[in-house]
Amino acid sequence: MTAAGSSASGTGTEVIVALESVDKWFGDLHVLRGIDLSVRRGEVVVVIGPSGSGKSTLCRTINRLETIDRGSIVLEGQPLPQEGKALARLRADVGMVFQSFNLFAHKTVLENVTLGPIKVRGTSRVEAEERARALLERVGVAEQAQKYPAQLSGGQQQRVAIARALAMDPALMLFDEPTSALDPEMIKEVLDVMVDLARGGMTMVVVTHEMGFARTAADRVIFMADGAIVEEGSPDEFFSNPRSERAQDFLSKVLSH
Amino acid sequence: MEAVFSDFGEYAKAFGLTCGLFLVAGLGSLVWGTFLAALRVGPVAVMRKASAAYVGVFRNTPLLVVFIFVAVALPKIGYSFTFIENVDVGGHHVSGYFFRACVALTLYTSAFVCEAVRSGINAVPLGQAEAARSIGLTFTQTMQEVVLPQAVRAVVPPLTSVLVALLKNTSVAAAFGIAEATAQMKSMNNDHADQRIQIFLLFAVGYIVLVEVLTFSSYALERRWRVA
Numbered sequence: 313m314t315a316a317g318s319s320a321s322g323t324g325t326e327v328i329v330a331l332e333s334v335d336k337w338f339g340d341l342h343v344l345r346g347i348d349l350s351v352r353r354g355e356v357v358v359v360i361g362p363s364g365s366g367k368s369t370l371c372r373t374i375n376r377l378e379t380i381d382r383g384s385i386v387l388e389g390q391p392l393p394q395e396g397k398a399l400a401r402l403r404a405d406v407g408m409v410f411q412s413f414n415l416f417a418h419k420t421v422l423e424n425v426t427l428g429p430i431k432v433r434g435t436s437r438v439e440a441e442e443r444a445r446a447l448l449e450r451v452g453v454a455e456q457a458q459k460y461p462a463q464l465s466g467g468q469q470q471r472v473a474i475a476r477a478l479a480m481d482p483a484l485m486l487f488d489e490p491t492s493a494l495d496p497e498m499i500k501e502v503l504d505v506m507v508d509l510a511r512g513g514m515t516m517v518v519v520t521h522e523m524g525f526a527r528t529a530a531d532r533v534i535f536m537a538d539g540a541i542v543e544e545g546s547p548d549e550f551f552s553n554p555r556s557e558r559a560q561d562f563l564s565k566v567l568s569h
Numbered sequence: 570m571e572a573v574f575s576d577f578g579e580y581a582k583a584f585g586l587t588c589g590l591f592l593v594a595g596l597g598s599l600v601w602g603t604f605l606a607a608l609r610v611g612p613v614a615v616m617r618k619a620s621a622a623y624v625g626v627f628r629n630t631p632l633l634v635v636f637i638f639v640a641v642a643l644p645k646i647g648y649s650f651t652f653i654e655n656v657d658v659g660g661h662h663v664s665g666y667f668f669r670a671c672v673a674l675t676l677y678t679s680a681f682v683c684e685a686v687r688s689g690i691n692a693v694p695l696g697q698a699e700a701a702r703s704i705g706l707t708f709t710q711t712m713q714e715v716v717l718p719q720a721v722r723a724v725v726p727p728l729t730s731v732l733v734a735l736l737k738n739t740s741v742a743a744a745f746g747i748a749e750a751t752a753q754m755k756s757m758n759n760d761h762a763d764q765r766i767q768i769f770l771l772f773a774v775g776y777i778v779l780v781e782v783l784t785f786s787s788y789a790l791e792r793r794w795r796v797a
């Protein structure tokens with residue numbers, strides 16, 4: 313594989329999200345330490361690191377599910393609003409996929425995917441449903457449209473969650489360990505969808521332990537430890553030649569089996 | 570016994586008034602209490618504190634004191650709700666007494682409704698609200714579309730207890746000039762001292778029937794929502 317990853321559409325120059333000197337504390341715990349990170353349009357950034365290093369927290373600050381104590385986050389040229397309608401509008405442009413799927417338990421698959429477009433974008437029901445069916449088709453769960461989340465397998469639920477996020481036409485998608493709660497045979501079906509998205513030019517920040525995904529789909533790998541970005545580089549550089557001792561140590565553990 | 574049967578119209582009218590108090594105050598408490606619960610879990614710190622303070626005050630104040638406040642103290646300082654005097658609703662004369670009793674019952678009961686709804690909201694996994702916010706729903710939409718519809722299922726049992734208590738609490742209005750069931754029982758007891766036990770039993774049966782109807786409806790709701 314050549315140096316710069318493989319998202320087919322390539323990476324633009326426009327910065328979608330920029331974090332500058334971001335610090336965050338949970339009480340006494342300094343979870344994010346001086347994080348600087350910018351993601352350009354079409355770029356796929358994979359975040360890896362040991363448990364508790366702050367990967368989820370980083371991901372969640374980008375759509376302000378967690379607040380920050382210092383620094384700034386600029387999304388598509390606008391600083392993240394504090395609260396209220398402006399924040400909601402900005403969040404609509406950032407898709408988020410959770411480890412535990414978090415599909416709306418009382419709504420059908422179709423309703424899960426149409427809720428955002430109808431309530432937030434003001435799309436008509438007919439149009440939203442048509443679009444939702446196309447997205448469900450794309451992630452391979454079209455036959456499940458009328459079922460409730462509890463009737464689906466984990467892999468199917470996660471693919472619906474991806475469709476739900478895509479329905480908002482996000483400028484950026486955040487994935488927080490999207491396959492960690494899945495049985496091994498379902499991991500691939502979700503990763504396939506994600507690789508497909510990456511190839512299609514979606515801007516993505518992905519927290520994952522799936523090194524295979526990082527190698528095939530990432531433009532850049534970020535290694536975090538103790539709340540700080542310790543190292544970053546192209547997947548090739550990073551996996552074959554990690555510079556920091558923390559990264560070498562981490563990779564020897566996750567790649568040994 | 571004959572005392573009640575000969576005056577069955579009065580008996581039924583008294584329980585009608587009890588039901589009226591229950592329905593108006595029940596609806597009022599559900600709306601106001603749910604609103605308070607939404608504030609209680611909302612993003613605005615001042616509102617969270619205000620709602621918690623409200624619950625603290627009304628949950629720890631005896632209902633009788635709330636009644637005295639609304640029915641006696643408020644009119645003294647000019648809030649007598651006289652605009653509601655002499656209104657007819659479906660042929661029934663609605664008095665300021667009735668309205669004040671409903672206000673007192675609502676103020677008091679909504680504190681308990683708030684706590685029941687809050688416990689229901691807390692039973693909904695946090696990830697549901699996070700997912701709702703992350704697709705761009707506002708706080709209000711998140712509540713309406715995602716959290717409350719799921720909280721409702723967890724809320725039916727504790728809310729039923731709150732409403733049963735409200736039904737029985739309507740009897741406090743007897744002391745404030747409302748001829749609801751308990752007041753009617755007292756007056757019948759005075760007129761027919763020889764039939765006290767029977768009168769008492771008949772009125773008790775009236776309350777029991779109402780409470781049973783309420784609990785039965787709640788079970789029915791629970792069963793229906795369990796399937797969905």
Ligand SMILES: Nc1ncnc2c1ncn2[C@@H]1O[C@H](COP(=O)(O)OP(=O)(O)OP(=O)(O)O)[C@@H](O)[C@H]1O
Pocket residue numbers: 338341343361362363364365366367368369370
């Ligand atoms: N809401 C919270 N309150 C207090 N501490 C928290 C909270 N959320 C996370 N933490 C702590 O912050 C640190 C970083 O957590 P985070 O979830 O971001 O790590 P992570 O890198 O995603 O780990 P994992 O790989 O286990 O998911 C951990 O020590 C965690 O215990």
Ligand SMILES: [Mg+2]
Pocket residue numbers: 367368369488489
């Ligand atoms: Mg995590």
